[in-house]
Amino acid sequence: MSLDIDRKEMNMKRLGMIAFWGVVAVATLIGLAAVGLRIYKGLGITNLNYIVPWGLWVAFYIYFIGLSAGSFLLSTMIFVFGIKRFEPIGRIALFSALIALNAGLMFVLLDLGHMERFWTVFINRNLFSVLSIEIHFYLLYIVIICSELWLLMRRDLVRLGQGEGWQARLYRLLSFGSKDTSPESAARDMRLVKILGLIGLPTAIGVHGGTGALFAVVKARPMWYGPLFPIIFIVSALASGAALLTFIVAFFGRMPKEERTELTLALGKLTAGILTFDLLLIWSEFSIGFYGAIPEDLDALRLIVFGPFWWVFWLQQLLFGAIIPIILILWPKTGRNPYWVGLAGLMVVIGIFGVRLNIVIPALSMPVLEGLAEAYSVVPAPSKAAFTVPAEVVLWLQRGAILLALATIVAFSLIGWHATRQKTKTSQSGASHWVAQVAAGVGIVAIALLALSWFGSNSTLLSTASANYLADNFSGLSGIFRFSPVKALYFPSPNEWLTSIGVIGFTLILFAIGWQLLPLDIDPHAVEAH
Amino acid sequence: MGRVQPITGEMGVIDRMEADLERALEKRAEGKKVRFGMVVDLRKCTGCRACTLACKAENMTPPEVSYNVVLEEEVGEYPNVRRIFMYKPCFHCENPPCVPVCPVQATWKREEDGIVIIDYDRCIGCRYCMTACPYGSRFIDLGMSYTDPMQPYEQAASPEYAEYRVRADGNSPVGNARKCHFCLHRLYQGMLPACLETCIGRAIHFGDLDDPDSVVGQLLATRNHLRLKEELGTEPNVYYLT
Numbered sequence: 001m002s003l004d005i006d007r008k009e010m011n012m013k014r015l016g017m018i019a020f021w022g023v024v025a026v027a028t029l030i031g032l033a034a035v036g037l038r039i040y041k042g043l044g045i046t047n048l049n050y051i052v053p054w055g056l057w058v059a060f061y062i063y064f065i066g067l068s069a070g071s072f073l074l075s076t077m078i079f080v081f082g083i084k085r086f087e088p089i090g091r092i093a094l095f096s097a098l099i100a101l102n103a104g105l106m107f108v109l110l111d112l113g114h115m116e117r118f119w120t121v122f123i124n125r126n127l128f129s130v131l132s133i134e135i136h137f138y139l140l141y142i143v144i145i146c147s148e149l150w151l152l153m154r155r156d157l158v159r160l161g162q163g164e165g166w167q168a169r170l171y172r173l174l175s176f177g178s179k180d181t182s183p184e185s186a187a188r189d190m191r192l193v194k195i196l197g198l199i200g201l202p203t204a205i206g207v208h209g210g211t212g213a214l215f216a217v218v219k220a221r222p223m224w225y226g227p228l229f230p231i232i233f234i235v236s237a238l239a240s241g242a243a244l245l246t247f248i249v250a251f252f253g254r255m256p257k258e259e260r261t262e263l264t265l266a267l268g269k270l271t272a273g274i275l276t277f278d279l280l281l282i283w284s285e286f287s288i289g290f291y292g293a294i295p296e297d298l299d300a301l302r303l304i305v306f307g308p309f310w311w312v313f314w315l316q317q318l319l320f321g322a323i324i325p326i327i328l329i330l331w332p333k334t335g336r337n338p339y340w341v342g343l344a345g346l347m348v349v350i351g352i353f354g355v356r357l358n359i360v361i362p363a364l365s366m367p368v369l370e371g372l373a374e375a376y377s378v379v380p381a382p383s384k385a386a387f388t389v390p391a392e393v394v395l396w397l398q399r400g401a402i403l404l405a406l407a408t409i410v411a412f413s414l415i416g417w418h419a420t421r422q423k424t425k426t427s428q429s430g431a432s433h434w435v436a437q438v439a440a441g442v443g444i445v446a447i448a449l450l451a452l453s454w455f456g457s458n459s460t461l462l463s464t465a466s467a468n469y470l471a472d473n474f475s476g477l478s479g480i481f482r483f484s485p486v487k488a489l490y491f492p493s494p495n496e497w498l499t500s501i502g503v504i505g506f507t508l509i510l511f512a513i514g515w516q517l518l519p520l521d522i523d524p525h526a527v528e529a530h
Numbered sequence: 531m532g533r534v535q536p537i538t539g540e541m542g543v544i545d546r547m548e549a550d551l552e553r554a555l556e557k558r559a560e561g562k563k564v565r566f567g568m569v570v571d572l573r574k575c576t577g578c579r580a581c582t583l584a585c586k587a588e589n590m591t592p593p594e595v596s597y598n599v600v601l602e603e604e605v606g607e608y609p610n611v612r613r614i615f616m617y618k619p620c621f622h623c624e625n626p627p628c629v630p631v632c633p634v635q636a637t638w639k640r641e642e643d644g645i646v647i648i649d650y651d652r653c654i655g656c657r658y659c660m661t662a663c664p665y666g667s668r669f670i671d672l673g674m675s676y677t678d679p680m681q682p683y684e685q686a687a688s689p690e691y692a693e694y695r696v697r698a699d700g701n702s703p704v705g706n707a708r709k710c711h712f713c714l715h716r717l718y719q720g721m722l723p724a725c726l727e728t729c730i731g732r733a734i735h736f737g738d739l740d741d742p743d744s745v746v747g748q749l750l751a752t753r754n755h756l757r758l759k760e761e762l763g764t765e766p767n768v769y770y771l772t
Contacts (some may be wrong), residue, residue: 042673042705043655050594050669113655113670113705124634131658132633159551218607219762220627220664342692368666369618369758376582426628 021512026506031502035110040386043113045495051373052364052490057111058356060500062211063356064104064231064507065138067349069378070210070241072097072200079148079190080197080476080506088255091520093245100244101142103507110499130214131366135205144200150174151189151196155181157271170517174198208237213358223300223363228285235278236355242271243325243348250342254521261338268341272329282355296366303362312354321351341443365489373489378384533550537668540772543732544547544744547722550737550744555720557738565644566712567739567767568726569746570617574733577602577615581734582726588713588724590688592655592697593676597710598725617734619725620667621758621766622646628668628755637707644767647691650702659707664759673704684685689715711772712736739767 038045048055075093078086109118112148153174158181161171212233215224246267253260289301303314325344327334334340367373493499514520533625535645541549581760598619606613617673618632626639626646636652636661639645660668675684675697687694690703692715715724721727726734737744742751749755755769 042700044673046672048657048670048672050660050666053657053670061594102619108651111656113707114653115659117654120652120654121633124636126630126635128630128631129658130634131631131656145752216633216656218627218662220662227742306576326542367663369601371603374601374664375618376596444559 006052013062020087024508027501028505028509029497029502030506031500031503033111034498038495039115045047045493047490047493047496049309050376050489051367052361054111054364056492056500057107057385058351058494059356060503061104061111062233062359063353064100064107065211066208066237066352066356067232067240067244068097068100068104069204070237071100071244072207072241073203074241074245075148076197076201076204080192080201088259088263088521089245089249089253089267091149091152091388093241094145094152094363095514095518095520096248096511097241098145098149098509099507101138101145102510103503105138106503106506122413123179124191130217130234131329132208134207134214134364137203137210139209141200143204144196144203148193148196148200150161150176150480151193153519154178154189155186160519164207167517175441184324193407205234209234212336215363220368221300221363221366222294222297223289223366224359226467228281231502232278232281235274236352239271239274239278240349240352242267242274243345243352246271246345246350247342250338250345252515265335265340268329268335268344272326275348277325279322299366300362303365304358307362309357316354317351320347321354322348333400365490365512417445436482439472532603538575540669541730542734543565544722544727544752547726547735547737547745548720550634550741550746551717552720553740553741554643555718557741563642563644564738565740565742565767565770566736568619568712569624569735569749569769571731571733571735571749571771572614572616574731575600575615575617575770576731576733577613578730580728580730584692584724584728585710588716590686591669591708592671592684592712593674595732597669597708598714604727616770617729618667619712619723619724620646620666621767621768622712622766624765624767625763627651627762627764628663630660630692631662633658645712645714645749646709647714648707648709650693650695650706652725653702653706655705655707656709664716664762664764668707671703671706673700689758691715692718742767 016140028061046055046057071093074086075081075090075097078090079092109115112118121135125136157171157175158178160174161168209230212230215221216229219225222284249255249260250264251261255263284303288303289297292298304310323346328340328344328347329335349367539742554611555567557564579600581595582600583599585591589597593599598617601616601618603614603616605614619693622645624637624644625728629639629646632653633656634652634654636654637646637648640647655670660670677684685696685698686699687696690705692709695703708757711727713721716723722736726736735745735749737746739746739750740745748772750769757766757769761768
């Protein structure tokens with residue numbers, strides 16, 4: 001009887017996985033075709049213009065660099081400061097840092113007007129350019145991550161490479177001829193990892209603090225220009241990194257159940273703590289910006305809070321990406337269940353992307369001189385670089401891509417939900433996690449709202465109404481809190497979305513392959529020997 | 531000495547500026563530095579945008595790229611209403627914020643005449659300079675064209691930097707940042723920038739700002755003037771007369 005249920009459960013799980021990876025594979029293929037089109041046609045297929053020269057791709061670039069730096073900083077914490085509690089996730093943290101960095105660099109490559117010249121940054125280097133310094137940081141960072149990861153996996157690779165078959169051959173190749181599996185060699189490896197971690201700590205801070213500095217040094221954009229910016233970048237990177245690991249460990253961790261639960265909850269607490277600090281920094285940025293009310297700064301902030309894309313700030317970034325996850329983690333009823341905490345991690349990972357969008361696009365959407373956007377047309381002229389397919393096809397393609405992306409998110413959530421329900425029935429008392437369910441309900445409503453706004457409904461109504469309410473009832477503030485009249489000068493083109501989905505799908509697949517093949521868990525025998 | 535020459539004397543102002551340019555080029559031939567700049571008389575600007583068009587025709591810029599624009603602002607309320615027009619090229623700042631940010635040193639301020647230029651073969655098209663310019667003077671060539679399929683006049687070589695490049699698929703300057711260079715290719719042939727020559731109100735003046743006898747030098751000495759966003763310390767080389 002019970003065996004039957006187990007088999008059913010297994011089948012369900014397998015079906016879910018097949019459905020999920022099917023969706024990912026299709027989305028990735030479509031996306032990679034769009035990447036091909038991007039390479040062939042050039043930047044003309046984007047909606048970038050002379051007012052907003054950076055868009056979705058740059059937002060994704062700083063997002064993935066942040067995920068990478070956050071995961072890496074966590075791993076340094078483990079190996080340098082010797083926090084034993086988190087040791088089982090050390091390799092996973094490093095591996096996700098590597099994969100996320102790869103995605104970030106793919107996005108920045110995609111964004112170059114001359115992709116074929118990317119390598120010249122190492123010949124024509126300019127040490128006064130933050131971007132140039134950053135690229136060198138990335139290089140050093142890749143070397144550190146790869147060598148740390150290799151040192152940590154070395155003994156397992158040697159052990160796995162002893163058999164026959166293609167997998168063993170692959171492991172032998174990856175072990176680079178190393179054969180030593182003695183405990184002394186392990187101790188030496190750990191020492192090297194510690195040293196690399198020590199070098200890696202400032203490097204990772206440089207990698208993401210520097211990415212923040214990339215924006216912070218631009219005095220032409222008052223919203224970016226300021227010393228707080230690199231700090232915000234590092235803190236939000238840590239939050240997204242911790243959240244990513246919470247999610248991965250909760251749903252895919254291969255360690256024993258009790259250990260996994262304990263780890264997830266600890267990581268969740270860490271995420272909530274960093275996220276709260278991040279909220280404090282956001283409050284500082286916005287409250288001081290609004291109080292000071294310097295026109296250029298105020299206009300950009302107002303565009304974020306009351307502009308046409310208000311929901312990115314209020315729903316994705318704050319409600320869905322910070323408040324609900326913090327409740328899920330800290331509320332005792334949900335906070336003890338690793339799946340709810342893992343789901344909170346996923347929500348933060350998605351929510352931080354809203355932070356990145358709001359860093360890049362609104363600051364650029366305010367023309368540096370009054371009337372600059374009207375002085376010259378930003379409406380694309382007929383162009384040989386544009387899509388030659390009919391506009392309706394493009395529209396449906398876009399809708400399909402968004403549906404696929406949403407389906408991916410929903411599939412993930414459903415898997416999580418399913419797992420949660422299974423666990424609540426067996427492990428804990430039948431206490432209905434009503435708070436969590438309400439929270440998840442709100443989350444789904446948020447997704448639906450997102451979907452609605454993408455399908456062209458007028459999402460600005462709510463922000464107009466609330467801004468008008470504030471203006472009518474708090475007359476002293478009406479000068480500050482009013483609906484941003486700025487029309488969106490940029491929204492991502494279908495190709496920008498499709499290429500992004502392609503790169504993200506590719507990243508997911510890369511991660512899954514590594515997850516299946518590489519010895520990313522700590523070998524229990526090695527722990528005993530240690 | 532010390533006496534201010536009238537701006538228009540026996541020679542027309544264009545003739546005088548051409549003579550100024552000739553003097554500047556002689557100075558350059560002697561190995562001395564010059565500082566090219568502009569003085570724009572806003573009261574003479576009629577907002578006809580002939581400068582924008584002349585620049586497009588001269589440098590053969592595609593859609594989304596326009597080295598100079600005319601900003602427009604309405605002041606006052608009916609019936610006391612007035613329109614202000616402001617011609618805006620690249621300001622060729624003394625401390626250009628767009629230059630240090632370039633990761634590949636593809637853009638720089640020329641030592642000899644202060645003109646900020648771009649090396650199209652070096653530029654990787656990252657557009658960092660576009661975000662860094664406080665005056666919106668940099669543009670990205672997205673590879674677009676006005677006609678589809680491209681008509682012969684759009685396929686002609688542009689005389690920019692005397693390099694005569696053709697905008698074919700993917701080749702520079704497509705995918706590069708582009709900007710005003712005071713018509714560098716014309717200057718060293720002894721010709722004034724295209725926008726200036728076409729200006730019907732004679733609102734634009736060009737010359738060596740270090741030369742006190744030039745039209746621009748005299749205008750700055752005799753008239754009140756301002757520069758945009760002085761607080762950023764960029765020290766633009768384009769002045770507006772008030």
